[in-house]
Amino acid sequence: MGYFYGRKVNYYETDQMGIVHHSNYIRWMEEARLSLMEDLSLSYAEMERQGLLIPVLSVSCKYRLPFRYGESFQIQLSPLHFNGIKLSLGYRIYDTEGKLHTTGESSHCFADSSMCPRSLKKSYSHIYEILQEWVLANQEDNV
Amino acid sequence: MGYFYGRKVNYYETDQMGIVHHSNYIRWMEEARLSLMEDLSLSYAEMERQGLLIPVLSVSCKYRLPFRYGESFQIQLSPLHFNGIKLSLGYRIYDTEGKLHTTGESSHCFADSSMCPRSLKKSYSHIYEILQEWVLANQEDNV
């Protein structure tokens, strides 16, 4: 259920508290969703070249347990909502023993290079269908 | 009302979309609240040396309008909730013409160097009183 993305913590991601700086989880969430896109054969690099952007409308993150250098994280990425105009995603960030450290959400729209909103369904139906299929296959029942 | 902190956007804070990367607003919010602390004569550098940490429990951010390199931001920082054990703050990020670009929130606890929660009221009453005074003086009526 969902898409999994993970790697080791980088040293430069820590701060003087000895833990990963909280802003970096927002970047990890981006890594996870762009990795998902690629896994769905939707290269975001290619999409931007063709004038389709997916800007971030909002993010949130709850920090339960810190990550430290020397550890690895594993993100479970799940769809929360998708209608072709907006996309919301949920993130659960685990350590390698399966302990939940962090949860997060992000929401996005689709826009052209002038940042004007675009409907995926109308303008990029191929992308809409791939995302819609993934959302349906991975949506949790209780969302 | 609230505390104001601002500066120019740094070039390295932009991404290839031509706007400030969304993760950097989380860092700007940290800059603003640590600047407030200093303004209240509460040096966080000194607090950490004395074993008092203020870790982040959660953050959230809504992006209405982007910032670009060449622009400056101004953050209005307001108290949302404070009881000596937890502190929640609200952020409104404006451009120099007063247009609201971004809103955010963060919540924090107080902890010793082993990340065990501490009550400010009991263990650091001096700090509690300074923060409490600022909260009372700057709390919006409708919060």
Place this chain on the structure above:
Amino acid sequence: MGYFYGRKVNYYETDQMGIVHHSNYIRWMEEARLSLMEDLSLSYAEMERQGLLIPVLSVSCKYRLPFRYGESFQIQLSPLHFNGIKLSLGYRIYDTEGKLHTTGESSHCFADSSMCPRSLKKSYSHIYEILQEWVLANQEDNV
């Protein structure tokens, strides 16, 4: 002699060694030279909009003493070499007591938006003259 730029260290610039991560000095050097440009009424934001880029060809940095959160840095930026095609700059990073912590250098060329090199003298003589005047006025004798 030279141009001065400084500010406080940001908390998120530290790493778990308790000092500023070495990669951030490269960013501070960028802040200093873009601040110089602005001081010379050469807005780099505006230059990029008009299709003139100043990419980095090389950087180097020697770390003598670390910076810590709670401290401020002051960068002395000096010209090393300028011929309208390449620009080299030297950086001395001091603390507020005038102790030298770090030295660095960067070299740059001028390019159009396709990253093709451009001669400032030929294509942007106004910018060439402003930079040349600053270089002559601030060049150390022994360079």
Place this chain on the structure above:
Amino acid sequence: MGYFYGRKVNYYETDQMGIVHHSNYIRWMEEARLSLMEDLSLSYAEMERQGLLIPVLSVSCKYRLPFRYGESFQIQLSPLHFNGIKLSLGYRIYDTEGKLHTTGESSHCFADSSMCPRSLKKSYSHIYEILQEWVLANQEDNV
């Protein structure tokens, strides 16, 4: 010859020039050398816990060709100099087609948690021998 480390470029590593910001190569070089350490069964996370730090004395980087989001980099890490007190490393950063984009160097000392220099040979002979063996096996003839 040397140690190889690579991964995909992250979106947040780009800047508004549409290429990877030059400061991030310094971070990639850190990723590569910490990955090497781990490959040699020398966990730097564990070393720091035991009070052995490897601070950076200097870095340098020459940028020949940019990296863009959507691309991957591969770093070839080679020893330049090692005497148990200082360690110098060379980096060649290639794209996936073997084209050289960037070269760099870093030098390091070994220090205790008070940042006082330590001789690996005397205090950590086990680590000295592992590093020395790697250096001898991977040193280029002409260095």
